[in-house]
Amino acid sequence: MQCLDIRVIVDGKALTATVPVRLLLSDFLREQAGCGGLHVACGHGVCGACTVVLDDVPVRACLLLAVQADGAAVQTIASLPQLEGCEPERGLTPLQQSFRRYHALQCGYCTPGLLVATAKFLAGCPSPDRARILEHLNGHLCRCSGYANIIAAIEAVRA
Amino acid sequence: MNTAAPFGERARRREDGPLLTGKGVFLADLIRPGMAALRVVRSTRAHARITHIDFSAVANDPHCLGVLSAATLPEGMGRLPAIDLVEGSLPAHHDILAREVVRYVGEPVAAVIAADAYLAEDLAARVAVGYDSLPPVLNVGEGIRADAPLLYPQFASNVVHQTIQRVGDPEAAFARADLLIEETFHFQRVCASAMEPRGALATLEPGTGRSLVYSSTQIPQILRRELARLTGIPVERLRVIAPQVGGGFGVKEAVYAEEVLVLLALQRFGRPTYWLEDRQESFLASSQGREETLRVRAAVTAAGEVTAVDADCLADIGAAYLFLSNTPGAAVASLRGPYRIANFSSRARSVVTNKTPLNVYRGAGCPQTTLAMERMMDLAAQALGLDRAEIRRRNLIGPDAFPLDRGVSYPGCGRVIFDSGNFPALLESTLEAIDYHGFPARRAAAGERTLGLGLSFVVEMSGGGGAEPAGIRVLPEGRLQLLSGITPIGQGSATTLAQILAGHLGLPLTAIEVLTADTDQSPDAPGTFASRGATLGGNAACLAGDLLIREARQLAATLYELPLEDIRWQNGELIGRAGVPEPLSLAGLITKAQEHGIDALRRLQVSGRYERDAVSWTSACHAAIVDLERDTGIIRVLDYAVTHDCGRIANPLLVDGQIMGGVLQGLGQCLFEAQRFDERGVPLTQGFMDYVLPTAATAPRFILRHIETPSPLNPLGMKGAGEAGCSGAVGAIANAIADALGPQVPFLNGSGPFTPECVLAMLRRRGGHHEA
Amino acid sequence: MKPAPFAYARPRTVLETAGLLAKHTGAARLLAGGQSLVPLLARRLACPVLLVDINRIAGLDAIEVLPDQIRMGALVRQQQALCSEVIRREVAGLAEALAWVANPVIRQRGTVIGNLIANTPGAELTAVALALGARFVLRCAAGEQILAAEELIGPGRSVPAQAMVTHVLWPRRPAQAGFFEVARRDGHAPVVAALVTRTARDCRVALSGLTRTALVCPTMARLIGEGYPRVPSREALAAALTVDLTQTVHTDGACGAQYRLQVAPAVSWRAAQRMSLSRATA
Ligand SMILES: Cc1cc2nc3c(=O)[nH]c(=O)nc-3n(C[C@H](O)[C@H](O)[C@H](O)COP(=O)(O)OP(=O)(O)OC[C@H]3O[C@@H](n4cnc5c(N)ncnc54)[C@H](O)[C@@H]3O)c2cc1C
Numbered sequence A: 001m002q003c004l005d006i007r008v009i010v011d012g013k014a015l016t017a018t019v020p021v022r023l024l025l026s027d028f029l030r031e032q033a034g035c036g037g038l039h040v041a042c043g044h045g046v047c048g049a050c051t052v053v054l055d056d057v058p059v060r061a062c063l064l065l066a067v068q069a070d071g072a073a074v075q076t077i078a079s080l081p082q083l084e085g086c087e088p089e090r091g092l093t094p095l096q097q098s099f100r101r102y103h104a105l106q107c108g109y110c111t112p113g114l115l116v117a118t119a120k121f122l123a124g125c126p127s128p129d130r131a132r133i134l135e136h137l138n139g140h141l142c143r144c145s146g147y148a149n150i151i152a153a154i155e156a157v158r159a
Numbered sequence B: 001m002n003t004a005a006p007f008g009e010r011a012r013r014r015e016d017g018p019l020l021t022g023k024g025v026f027l028a029d030l031i032r033p034g035m036a037a038l039r040v041v042r043s044t045r046a047h048a049r050i051t052h053i054d055f056s057a058v059a060n061d062p063h064c065l066g067v068l069s070a071a072t073l074p075e076g077m078g079r080l081p082a083i084d085l086v087e088g089s090l091p092a093h094h095d096i097l098a099r100e101v102v103r104y105v106g107e108p109v110a111a112v113i114a115a116d117a118y119l120a121e122d123l124a125a126r127v128a129v130g131y132d133s134l135p136p137v138l139n140v141g142e143g144i145r146a147d148a149p150l151l152y153p154q155f156a157s158n159v160v161h162q163t164i165q166r167v168g169d170p171e172a173a174f175a176r177a178d179l180l181i182e183e184t185f186h187f188q189r190v191c192a193s194a195m196e197p198r199g200a201l202a203t204l205e206p207g208t209g210r211s212l213v214y215s216s217t218q219i220p221q222i223l224r225r226e227l228a229r230l231t232g233i234p235v236e237r238l239r240v241i242a243p244q245v246g247g248g249f250g251v252k253e254a255v256y257a258e259e260v261l262v263l264l265a266l267q268r269f270g271r272p273t274y275w276l277e278d279r280q281e282s283f284l285a286s287s288q289g290r291e292e293t294l295r296v297r298a299a300v301t302a303a304g305e306v307t308a309v310d311a312d313c314l315a316d317i318g319a320a321y322l323f324l325s326n327t328p329g330a331a332v333a334s335l336r337g338p339y340r341i342a343n344f345s346s347r348a349r350s351v352v353t354n355k356t357p358l359n360v361y362r363g364a365g366c367p368q369t370t371l372a373m374e375r376m377m378d379l380a381a382q383a384l385g386l387d388r389a390e391i392r393r394r395n396l397i398g399p400d401a402f403p404l405d406r407g408v409s410y411p412g413c414g415r416v417i418f419d420s421g422n423f424p425a426l427l428e429s430t431l432e433a434i435d436y437h438g439f440p441a442r443r444a445a446a447g448e449r450t451l452g453l454g455l456s457f458v459v460e461m462s463g464g465g466g467a468e469p470a471g472i473r474v475l476p477e478g479r480l481q482l483l484s485g486i487t488p489i490g491q492g493s494a495t496t497l498a499q500i501l502a503g504h505l506g507l508p509l510t511a512i513e514v515l516t517a518d519t520d521q522s523p524d525a526p527g528t529f530a531s532r533g534a535t536l537g538g539n540a541a542c543l544a545g546d547l548l549i550r551e552a553r554q555l556a557a558t559l560y561e562l563p564l565e566d567i568r569w570q571n572g573e574l575i576g577r578a579g580v581p582e583p584l585s586l587a588g589l590i591t592k593a594q595e596h597g598i599d600a601l602r603r604l605q606v607s608g609r610y611e612r613d614a615v616s617w618t619s620a621c622h623a624a625i626v627d628l629e630r631d632t633g634i635i636r637v638l639d640y641a642v643t644h645d646c647g648r649i650a651n652p653l654l655v656d657g658q659i660m661g662g663v664l665q666g667l668g669q670c671l672f673e674a675q676r677f678d679e680r681g682v683p684l685t686q687g688f689m690d691y692v693l694p695t696a697a698t699a700p701r702f703i704l705r706h707i708e709t710p711s712p713l714n715p716l717g718m719k720g721a722g723e724a725g726c727s728g729a730v731g732a733i734a735n736a737i738a739d740a741l742g743p744q745v746p747f748l749n750g751s752g753p754f755t756p757e758c759v760l761a762m763l764r765r766r767g768g769h770h771e772a
Numbered sequence C: 001m002k003p004a005p006f007a008y009a010r011p012r013t014v015l016e017t018a019g020l021l022a023k024h025t026g027a028a029r030l031l032a033g034g035q036s037l038v039p040l041l042a043r044r045l046a047c048p049v050l051l052v053d054i055n056r057i058a059g060l061d062a063i064e065v066l067p068d069q070i071r072m073g074a075l076v077r078q079q080q081a082l083c084s085e086v087i088r089r090e091v092a093g094l095a096e097a098l099a100w101v102a103n104p105v106i107r108q109r110g111t112v113i114g115n116l117i118a119n120t121p122g123a124e125l126t127a128v129a130l131a132l133g134a135r136f137v138l139r140c141a142a143g144e145q146i147l148a149a150e151e152l153i154g155p156g157r158s159v160p161a162q163a164m165v166t167h168v169l170w171p172r173r174p175a176q177a178g179f180f181e182v183a184r185r186d187g188h189a190p191v192v193a194a195l196v197t198r199t200a201r202d203c204r205v206a207l208s209g210l211t212r213t214a215l216v217c218p219t220m221a222r223l224i225g226e227g228y229p230r231v232p233s234r235e236a237l238a239a240a241l242t243v244d245l246t247q248t249v250h251t252d253g254a255c256g257a258q259y260r261l262q263v264a265p266a267v268s269w270r271a272a273q274r275m276s277l278s279r280a281t282a
């Protein structure tokens, strides 16, 4: 089976690996790059749980091959402080705090992907109205929360 | 004095930290290099005889680490358990792997083990299974026909279970009625769709050599017992741990073949083995919910009093029992909900069909009965020209009627005895919250928009499942570990239980750690289901807390040579009448004991069982306002009010979260979700592209209120809060849709989901659709 | 849900790609944004021998303004086109339609051409391509070829196995446009969608989802164009649609034919309303 060597920067750390060409980026990140915070819920692009940032663009890790990330930088939930533009290692980010305050997570399975996507969304659109927030959330499924608290948590952190 | 964690605070969750930072450990996070992946070969036929299973294409493949089929399973291996069978139920149980006959698409037929999931899937695709098709039974109507093909020929019927209830004299009441209403409701099949799929991992515990099974399950303790029964491994040689569980809702409340298979693979091939369900498999082989046909007749007086109800339920339980498959149908016993209705009769039958097994899903059978009963109330109001709130007012059980024996029994909880409640207050509160009286004006002002308002009560059993154990361990620095049998599945039970115990003992929240979901740590308990976590787990924790207090007082009495009565426990400390210099903390007690050479930590380790019957009845009144777009048929839920009564509330923040999450699941069932099968029994939805789930844009504006009528059945006065949001929502939204459609439009009762297509079809039946 | 084994190539040029396709005729598949193809690979509904990843071909991510057309490369992402001023001005209707496609994250990766080539029944962009007369530039080892949208979109039609689409050409057509769709749930895959676009000279309407291939509706278009800025009633649109409806109405697991037929005039009406309103804001 064909394998390729890839170089990827994952959450700031440079990695090299030899991977089968069919390996999905989501599996590579979870199994070889130690990104346990990346969750796979559907594996076909609908739920948003696996959202990561690839060279500054949010993507579904389950819809990319690991070899496609060769030479790129990937940011997962571990890079949330950077994505929010705040100091790393300083406890929870404003978005994380807001999710906690508004009880915007229950089982927490959808949460990391949602936080990554939301941080990226707010970086590009710091004061979204409700309609924009809903458009953004259209790419995310959460089966526990009933969404109202997620919307409230995002509204509370917008500029 | 410690007031840091009182019962009733909107405490933020202790679970959140790791989950927010991606450090929560879910099942998939436990997989290590060197572990083998198991892939299940599943039936592609709904009903067929297996002619052969041919592994020759994989047997010599170096990637193949092992194969399993029925033929290679241990001799006399048992079958998957069901726990809600009554006398007379026919034992339609599943084999771990199909023997001779397959009964649904997705049924496990064989398994292959390889170094990773990619290779395992390659191999599974090359296992050749031969089938001789048999005619499938795809709905209950076909299933009960005398000439129906039989799923289990040995039973001579596809009806595998029946429960009958009777209260008063329904025939007489029907004979006297001024108005008779009869409706048949069809409920579609839905998939619980927890975001984390199922998964299991079996490995050997370092040091002890015991078998260690991790599973994304709601019931680790029961799973251990059943794994022991099925594999013959002694219970004490088995440890089961549920890591973080990414949502359950009932779908993880069963013992599944895959959990057994990973353990068999470990035993047989000596390799730690895991199985991770993919989303397509979840749609084929994880339990499904709701499907039933429910015929209801009601006898009503001219004054709007419902005097009798008769119900006949045919539940489509799929191909075999899966743990709690009879419960949803049998729950028709509680059809009358909050209404007096003196006379009642019901029959519930479970029918096996060639579909994925049915199991309880959030609300079990209550969403169905709620929708049916609440539709009947609206239909009665409409026929009599009564206001919808008024007809409910006239039939509600009064606040002084409790405890009230409803004269029926309910699987898993025995007799139905409503413990407490204040239904009229729920109604008035919800009417005010939704501005019921202002609604006609709002509707008139809506212009092109067509609005509808729907009301629904729900009275739901909570806290079944039997006695609940709990234990407490004291750590040297005086902190406590609560060992609970309640498995966390996202509901925040660690926070709630810590709050309850901290409040009970007068200790700060931070002094209490909660350990659960590990059969080594947590006591042998039923698990998490039936909205039982906070109530049973909480009361059990308090009971253990009382034992701890007694032990601590006794120890202090010994150390200070005082009579026991002279030592009191107050606000987390020991206070002596004389001789004890100042309030003594647990840490102080431990130090003091050590000075005397006493092992305080051992003495202070306590465990107890909360034995009292704690089945309590949570109630709520829901109201929904929907917007119906008449030219497209699209329905949107705009406003949603709930007044909820789950007795005393340990943490309102989390209870509100349960209600909103539940309402959205009910909304999904009403508007979007359906698992359908083609004429050969192949599931038509196998992913989220086809199975439509609610998103944020579909969430209504919520107005949540609470009334607390404490349950007299347990010292904390609590009732469950996990399910009534879901059950009430289907009733309120269905009634709101019917209201928006107007009385002239025939309402396809219960035949959800009420998709735009279905709504336009209803409008079309009346003829002429756009008024705009 | 893991892809079956395949070989993987990452060509740097169109020529190289054409060479690979020629060598592996029928057994190779191009990978653009992957937002349709990877789910098929994962479910093993697509099992190519060779996967040719075109994402690193230089120069295909441009939107170029030519004298009478807009040329869009195979790597122009949906979100990029949606945000492009040029597209908004010159290819009226495309951006309006793109706003309904999937969600922003999928659109940042999915390409406009990949979407059109995926040929999904009911997809929004198929209506746009047919209404506006998009043309595709195909490249194979033998040379270049230009095909009209009608030749690629629809059942049984597809890009020849040895060819790659390098560009899509959109006629420059500054116009007003309105787009609307209904789905089983707001934001879900479309059931029926309508594009209405109008210049001073002509009006065009196309519906996707009503029929297996998007349907161009000249009668409805004439009616809307003549009535402009008043939008004809749904009943009048329904009558016009019966004239335009030359194919059988589509039906699938998501939705039956009767609903599609019934809702199509309402969807067109709303698209026309949006088009009329767009004047006020333009
Ligand atoms: C959650 C989700 C929601 C979606 N919702 C919608 C929606 O509402 N409406 C909609 O229309 N789509 C929707 N899509 C599909 C999405 O728009 C895809 O991006 C698009 O259809 C495919 O574009 P792509 O670049 O990703 O193509 P790919 O997936 O890479 O390829 C698609 C097909 O086209 C072929 N191909 C690609 N590029 C070329 C080329 N240059 N030459 C020849 N062949 C080529 C490929 O071989 C493949 O067969 C959705 C997808 C997801 C995951």
Ligand code: FES
Residues within 6 Å of the ligand: A039, A040, A041, A042, A043, A044, A045, A046, A047, A048, A049, A050, A051, A060, A061, A062, A063
């Ligand atoms: S797991 Fe990738 S989108 Fe659902």
Ligand code: FES
Residues within 6 Å of the ligand: A104, A105, A106, A107, A108, A109, A110, A111, A141, A142, A143, A144, A145, B195, B246, B247, B490
């Ligand atoms: S919190 Fe469980 S899926 Fe979102």
